[in-house]
Amino acid sequence: MKSHVWRPLIVVICIVVGILVFRLFYVPDDFGSGKAGFMYSYHRFSAEDDARSQLIKYRDTGKQKMHEYCAECHGDEVEIRTEDLHGIIACENCHGPALNHPDEPEELTIDRGRGLCLRCHTDLPYATSERHRIPGIDPKEHNVDDECVECHDPHNPRLEDM
Amino acid sequence: MKRRDFVKSSIAVIAGASVPLAALDLIDPKEVLAANEDIHWAFLIDTHKCVGCGFCVKACKTENDIPFGAKVTRTWVERYVFTKDDRRYVDSPDGALYGFTESRVDLGRGEYKEIDPENVGKAFFVPKLCNHCATPPCTQVCPVGATYKTDTGPVLVDKTWCIGCGYYIMACPYGARYFNPITHVADKCTFCYHRLAKDLETACVNACPFGARKMCNIRDINDPVTKMILNQRVGVLKDEFGTRPQAFYIGLAQEVR
Numbered sequence: 093m094k095s096h097v098w099r100p101l102i103v104v105i106c107i108v109v110g111i112l113v114f115r116l117f118y119v120p121d122d123f124g125s126g127k128a129g130f131m132y133s134y135h136r137f138s139a140e141d142d143a144r145s146q147l148i149k150y151r152d153t154g155k156q157k158m159h160e161y162c163a164e165c166h167g168d169e170v171e172i173r174t175e176d177l178h179g180i181i182a183c184e185n186c187h188g189p190a191l192n193h194p195d196e197p198e199e200l201t202i203d204r205g206r207g208l209c210l211r212c213h214t215d216l217p218y219a220t221s222e223r224h225r226i227p228g229i230d231p232k233e234h235n236v237d238d239e240c241v242e243c244h245d246p247h248n249p250r251l252e253d254m
Numbered sequence: 255m256k257r258r259d260f261v262k263s264s265i266a267v268i269a270g271a272s273v274p275l276a277a278l279d280l281i282d283p284k285e286v287l288a289a290n291e292d293i294h295w296a297f298l299i300d301t302h303k304c305v306g307c308g309f310c311v312k313a314c315k316t317e318n319d320i321p322f323g324a325k326v327t328r329t330w331v332e333r334y335v336f337t338k339d340d341r342r343y344v345d346s347p348d349g350a351l352y353g354f355t356e357s358r359v360d361l362g363r364g365e366y367k368e369i370d371p372e373n374v375g376k377a378f379f380v381p382k383l384c385n386h387c388a389t390p391p392c393t394q395v396c397p398v399g400a401t402y403k404t405d406t407g408p409v410l411v412d413k414t415w416c417i418g419c420g421y422y423i424m425a426c427p428y429g430a431r432y433f434n435p436i437t438h439v440a441d442k443c444t445f446c447y448h449r450l451a452k453d454l455e456t457a458c459v460n461a462c463p464f465g466a467r468k469m470c471n472i473r474d475i476n477d478p479v480t481k482m483i484l485n486q487r488v489g490v491l492k493d494e495f496g497t498r499p500q501a502f503y504i505g506l507a508q509e510v511r
Contacts, residue, residue, distance in 0.1 A: 126403065126404060127405045128388075128405075131393075131394055132389065132393045132394065132402065132403040133393070133403045133404070133405075134399040134402060135399050135400070135401075135412060135415075136415055139402075139413075139414070139415065140410070140447075142412070142413070142414070143444060143448060144447060145448065146318075146448035147448075148317075148449055148452060148454065149316060149317050149457075150317055153455070154460050180464065181309075181463040182309075182460055182463065184313075184461070185312075185461055207352055207353075210355040211307040211309065211353030212305055212353070214353075214354065214357075216354065216357050217357060217374050217377075218376075219374070220377060220378060221377050221378050221379065222304065223306060226305060231355060
């Protein structure tokens, strides 16, 4: 072949070899495919461990497991509360994520805001939705400037006990 | 005895004797499955039970450090309102992070529509999240192998390897992926992979007071939630895309996409 073919060809070959050498050193050794095959699961295996190491914030597993984590210390409280109308709500929905409570943080930040109650108790005219079964108010008319917890007990929301 | 009958009987006896006893054992599928423990996480959403409180979105954003102010979310709740004069409205203000506290529907671009309560025909809420498809299109388009399907089902993103090209956002037919404004890489629901590793369910499942969200190992046929998927009438989103979604919906309306 003539030199005008060889010269650019050598440049291209050098670039390709350069890229392959760079790739050899740059790409981690633990790249591979999982069960789903190359198309769906070609990845760095240690990335799975990275994902597993993320911090867990919410500890309460809900009413079905009788609030295992919370019940360790607040057992009596949990037993009483789960009988209430609001017993289906996980403790941390209002009391905030436990993280490593009781060590860190020592006290949880409780959300006593009006917005939290309005998530379920805003009256929406949807007769076909489960929302209809929850007692609702019009947030623009019902004691606008007050927090709900000033009159209602979130742990015992029955109006006759108010 | 004729010679023909003798040969026939001999063949039958030899054939019968050559069958090993093990072949006559009845195989119980449950035992076989229990011996080969196989995990594949799936999600079940009962749209009848959802009231649109948005506790799931709040829990998800807190658990996974997604900024509340950013217009991105791993899971969200949609409200569908159908009026009696055959108009359909869908909205999800802030992904329902603060729930649905107004009867007016967000039409986008700062416009709102107040619907006459008398005119509301049917209305319902639908929680959405990544479907963790069995054949996920998002992992196929990734040019660097940063998003992948794990052996136990969840589709994850390798944050340190992702270059943030954004192909995955285009590839997902469900709009479940987004660009994380803090890490500047792809981000999506992980089925709370870090929680699954510690035998906990996802943050949204634990936060839901009404049991609208459930999780199960779909390979374990004794799991009560797997039984619900098997026995009840469930649907998946955008089946025609061939993505084989692993999030199943009870009470799925055809208008929900």
